[in-house]
Amino acid sequence: MNSVPDSGVRPPRLDHAPAKPANALIRGAKVIDPRAGIDGNHDLLIRGGEIAEIGAPGSLVVPDGAEVIEAEGLHAFPAFVDPHVHLRTPGREDEEDIDSGTRAAAAGGFCAILAMPNTDPVVDDAPVLRSLQDRARAEARVPVGFTAAITRGQQGEDLIEMWELAEAGAAAFTDDGLPVRSAGIMRLALQYQRLAGRVLALHEEDPALSRKGVMHEGLISAALGMAGIPSLSESTMIQRDCSLARYEGGRIHLQHLSARESVEAVAVAKDQGVLVTCEATPHHLAFTDEAVRSLDTNYKMNPPLRSEDDRQALIEGLRSGVIDCVATDHAPHAREEKEEVFETAPMGVTGLETAFAALVTDLVMPGHLPLATLVERMTAGLEPFGLLVPTIAKGGLANICLADLTASWEVGDPGYESRSINNAFAGRTLTGRVLVTIAAGAVAYRERSFAIGVAR
Numbered sequence: 380m381n382s383v384p385d386s387g388v389r390p391p392r393l394d395h396a397p398a399k400p401a402n403a404l405i406r407g408a409k410v411i412d413p414r415a416g417i418d419g420n421h422d423l424l425i426r427g428g429e430i431a432e433i434g435a436p437g438s439l440v441v442p443d444g445a446e447v448i449e450a451e452g453l454h455a456f457p458a459f460v461d462p463h464v465h466l467r468t469p470g471r472e473d474e475e476d477i478d479s480g481t482r483a484a485a486a487g488g489f490c491a492i493l494a495m496p497n498t499d500p501v502v503d504d505a506p507v508l509r510s511l512q513d514r515a516r517a518e519a520r521v522p523v524g525f526t527a528a529i530t531r532g533q534q535g536e537d538l539i540e541m542w543e544l545a546e547a548g549a550a551a552f553t554d555d556g557l558p559v560r561s562a563g564i565m566r567l568a569l570q571y572q573r574l575a576g577r578v579l580a581l582h583e584e585d586p587a588l589s590r591k592g593v594m595h596e597g598l599i600s601a602a603l604g605m606a607g608i609p610s611l612s613e614s615t616m617i618q619r620d621c622s623l624a625r626y627e628g629g630r631i632h633l634q635h636l637s638a639r640e641s642v643e644a645v646a647v648a649k650d651q652g653v654l655v656t657c658e659a660t661p662h663h664l665a666f667t668d669e670a671v672r673s674l675d676t677n678y679k680m681n682p683p684l685r686s687e688d689d690r691q692a693l694i695e696g697l698r699s700g701v702i703d704c705v706a707t708d709h710a711p712h713a714r715e716e717k718e719e720v721f722e723t724a725p726m727g728v729t730g731l732e733t734a735f736a737a738l739v740t741d742l743v744m745p746g747h748l749p750l751a752t753l754v755e756r757m758t759a760g761l762e763p764f765g766l767l768v769p770t771i772a773k774g775g776l777a778n779i780c781l782a783d784l785t786a787s788w789e790v791g792d793p794g795y796e797s798r799s800i801n802n803a804f805a806g807r808t809l810t811g812r813v814l815v816t817i818a819a820g821a822v823a824y825r826e827r828s829f830a831i832g833v834a835r
Contacts (some may be wrong), residue, residue: 388576391766392548393491393522394515395481398821400428401446401777407436408450408781412457412771413755423455425777428820433773448815450781457769458490458778458816459735462580462760463555463634463658463706465727466523468511470499475711475798477511481520483709483731483797485824488780488813491522491767492731493760495555496533503528503539505547512548521818524550524766529568529579535560538568541575551764553580555634556681558616560586565620569629578764580632581620583641584682588612593722595668595683603671605722608683610638617641621648621655632763633657635708637682639692646701656763658706659693661734662803665741666690670803676717676724677803680710694747697756704760705753707734711799728803733790735782737804739811750784779817786812 405423410433412418422439424432432439441447461484467475484492494511496502502511508525515523527549531537533556541552552572559565559581572579589612594600596607617633621644624631636642636659648655662680667687670678678684696702710727717724730737735757742748762768769778790804816824 388542388545389548391524391550391577391764392512393524393766394512395519395522395819396517398823400820401425401817401822402427402442402444403446403448404439404441405448405450405455405779405781408453408455410455410771411751411754413751414457414768414770415772417771418751423771423779425817428777430771430773430775430777433771448781453814454782454784455771456754456780456782457758457771458780458818459488459757460760460767460769461489461492461707461709461731462632462704462764464492464494464709464731465497465711466494467711468498468514473798474713476518477514477523478518478520479796479798480709481518481523483729483795485520485816485818486796486813487731487733488735488782488816489521489731490769490778490816490818490823491524491761493524493526493550493764495553496526496528497556501528501532502526503531505543508544508547508549520823522767524764526551526553526555526580528552529554529559530564533557535564538564538571541571541577545575545577549577550766551578551580551632553582555580555582558582558584558586562619562623566623566627569623569627572629573627578630578632580634582634583613583616583620585612585616588615593679594671595685597668597686599668599671610640610685610689613638613682614640614644617644621645621653624655625651625653630654635660635663635682635706636693636696636702637663637685638689642692642696642701649701656703658704658760659697659702660706660708661730661737662728664690664693664697665737666803674721676719676721677728677801677805679721679724679726680708680728681726694742698748698752703756703763705734705738705757706760707731711797712801714800717801728801729795729797729799730802732795732797733802733804733809735813736788736809736811739784740809744810777817777820780813781815783812783814784810786810788812
C-alpha cells in the first residue's frame, strides 16, 4: 500500500484529550500482529504508555503499582483504525459528538479514526477545522483526524483552499456522502491534491443513475416496489476517477465499495499502476439486500446492501488485498428519523462498536477470512493517508486491543456508547468481545465486567 508522498506541507494531525499513560502487564495473551510477524502467547509490559517488553508468558516482572491483566485465553492485537466516521459535530450533536463517538470507537477496539466533513457547517475552511481540533483536544477519547471537503459546501463546484486546509492539519479531502459529479472539477482537484500532499477520499456514485433509489436495484427492489440504485452507478464513477487519477498521477481512496463490478474495476486500476486504495464496511460484508425485505431502516444505507454475488466479491477482495482496509462508515441518526418508513428514512448506520465482532462472527468463524488477515485489514485504514499504522513493537507507543473471541453478546444489550442506536447488527448475537482498548498509550476503554488487578 502506497502512502501519500511528502509535499513539504505539514503532516496530517490527530488530536485527543490528554490521558494518564498506561502502566500495565498483559499476561499470557495470544498476540497476533501480522506486520510485526507475531503470532503466539506473550506477556506485554506497558510502561509510561510505551511497550517496554515483550516476553514469554510468565517471564516479565510486574512493576509496583502497575495494572495486571490476566489475559490467558484472550487475544491481543494492534488496536484498529477507521478512516470513515461521522461524528456529526458541528451541527447534529444530538446524534453524536466527539466525546460519544470516540467512546464508541474505543469500545470497538479502535485507537484512531478519521471524521468526515459533511457537518453543519461543512468543514471547508480553516477556522471550522481548527475549532474541531480544539474540541478533540478537550473531548476525544482516542486520536481523531479531521477531513475537509473537496468543494465549497460539498456542492461540487468550487474547490476549497486545499493548501491552507492541509497546512491546518486536514487529514484528507472528501465530499463524503456526495460524489464529485464534474469530471473537470475532479481533474482539477487531483492536480491541487498533489500539491497539498493529501489523498482524495471519494464517495463514488453517479446521481444520474442512482436517481431517487432507496435500495439495490434487483429482484428484491422489484418485488418490494421500491426504486433501485444500480451497482453501475458506483462502478462507472470508479472507472472514471481511476482513469483521471492515472492521467494526473493523483492519489485516491475509494469509500465503501459495495459491488462486484467495483472490486473488478479497482483490481484493473491497481494492475495499471493507479495510486488507488479502497475500503469495505462490515455491513456490506455481512448482509445482502435480502435483509431489506424486513423494511427495517437499519438496513438502509448508501451505497445500499447488494446481492450475495456482490457480497462474495467483497469478501474475496478483502482476502486478496484488492480491498485494502475495513471502514465502518459510522453514520449516527436520531431515533425518530430512522423510525420513518423505509422510503423516507435517512441512509446510514452506526458501526464502531460492532465492526470487529461482526466480522469475526460472519467472516472468521465460518472460515471465509483468516483472523490475521482481518486484523491486518482493520489496522490498515489510515496508511493511505500517511497516518498511524498500529503495531506491537518494543519501544513503540501502546495501541492495543484485548479481546475475548469466545464471548457471545447481544448487540444493543446493555446499550451503546454512541448516542445513536441505528445499528444494522442490532439484536444479533455476535461472538468476539473487546475487553480493553489502549489508545495512544492510555487506557481508553475497559469493559465493565472485566476485572483488572494492581500489583503491590
